[in-house]
Amino acid sequence: MAEAPHERILIYDRIDANKRSTLVIMAGFVLLAAGVFTSIGVIVSYYAGVQDSELLETSIRVGIAAAILASAIAVMMYFLAPTAVLTISGAHEVTKEEEPELYRVVENLSIGSGLLMPKVWVIEDGAPNALATGRDVDRAHVAVTRGLLDKLEKRELEAVMAHEMSHIGNLDIRLMTIVAVVVGIAALIADIMLRFTWYGAGARRSNRGKGGGGIGVILLVIAIVFLLISPIIAGIMRMALSRRREYLADSSGALLCRNPAALADALEKIAKDPDPLEAANKATAHLYIAAPLQGHESFMNKLFATHPPVEERVRLLRAMA
Numbered sequence: 001m002a003e004a005p006h007e008r009i010l011i012y013d014r015i016d017a018n019k020r021s022t023l024v025i026m027a028g029f030v031l032l033a034a035g036v037f038t039s040i041g042v043i044v045s046y047y048a049g050v051q052d053s054e055l056l057e058t059s060i061r062v063g064i065a066a067a068i069l070a071s072a073i074a075v076m077m078y079f080l081a082p083t084a085v086l087t088i089s090g091a092h093e094v095t096k097e098e099e100p101e102l103y104r105v106v107e108n109l110s111i112g113s114g115l116l117m118p119k120v121w122v123i124e125d126g127a128p129n130a131l132a133t134g135r136d137v138d139r140a141h142v143a144v145t146r147g148l149l150d151k152l153e154k155r156e157l158e159a160v161m162a163h164e165m166s167h168i169g170n171l172d173i174r175l176m177t178i179v180a181v182v183v184g185i186a187a188l189i190a191d192i193m194l195r196f197t198w199y200g201a202g203a204r205r206s207n208r209g210k211g212g213g214g215i216g217v218i219l220l221v222i223a224i225v226f227l228l229i230s231p232i233i234a235g236i237m238r239m240a241l242s243r244r245r246e247y248l249a250d251s252s253g254a255l256l257c258r259n260p261a262a263l264a265d266a267l268e269k270i271a272k273d274p275d276p277l278e279a280a281n282k283a284t285a286h287l288y289i290a291a292p293l294q295g296h297e298s299f300m301n302k303l304f305a306t307h308p309p310v311e312e313r314v315r316l317l318r319a320m321a
Contacts, residue, residue, distance in 0.1 A: 037063035039223035159263035163253035
């Protein structure tokens with residue numbers, strides 16, 4: 001009886017597919033942001049007693065002002081994010097003399113990829129894992145846990161670092177930092193505006209004589225509902241984007257190290273390791289090569305998962321080999 005043919009997947013096809021998925025998700029973020037700031041404009045304009053005939057125009061103006069203010073806050077958070085990630089993770093920078101094997105692996109991959117040498121960090125934690133962070137390719141950082149250095153073979157370490165270098169080359173470190181900031185600001189704005197809605201009821205009553213009829217009420221309800229669900233939508237989109245970028249980094253990393261099987265073996269070892277990663281939390285979980293926070297299997301957990309299933313990643317990598 002003839003053996004069933006093994007599945008074959010071209011690495012370049014996987015890279016192109018993941019890039020297309022990213023563009024779709026990013027377009028969704030643009031639409032979501034437009035909806036959030038328009039909702040802010042509607043709520044503020046309604047409680048200011050703006051007439052129905054001027055409500056839309058005023059809402060757009062207020063929304064633009066809110067977007068400018070939020071952008072200023074986002075820029076500040078963007079510049080602080082990489083330092084915060086490394087501090088929260090408890091990482092310490094290492095030199096070539098301190099970690100010669102790790103440093104040489106990253107150095108060789110930097111040369112092979114044409115990227116500048118990132119700063120190298122170690123997290124003193126027994127669980128095997130790794131992450132990349134930074135604002136751009138010129139200010140990038142890679143960090144590995146002590147468990148990764150102790151438990152992986154050299155070829156597996158090279159494959160993991162190729163994955164992390166791919167995150168840098170694909171500008172995932174910038175993209176995911178921006179998205180994390182956007183999601184955080186969306187949640188903050190939603191909370192502030194809903195509180196304003198609650199406490200602003202008295203101000204609205206004092207403006208009743210100034211106008212704002214049935215259309216205003218309908219728009220207000222829509223805006224409040226949208227603000228209520230926008231952090232949830234943003235969170236789901238963030239996780240979906242994170243999962244697509246992990247697939248992309250797997251494919252790009254396999255291309256860089258030329259050993260998809262080694263990356264598949266490393267992912268299996270990391271997933272099966274029983275040691276919990278103490279340094280990880282919900283704010284930094286999406287940056288690691290494998291999900292550091294383990295939860296119960298459920299539809300909601302899968303929906304908000306920061307990483308695609310390891311079994312699927314391994315299957316695709318072995319199909320590339």
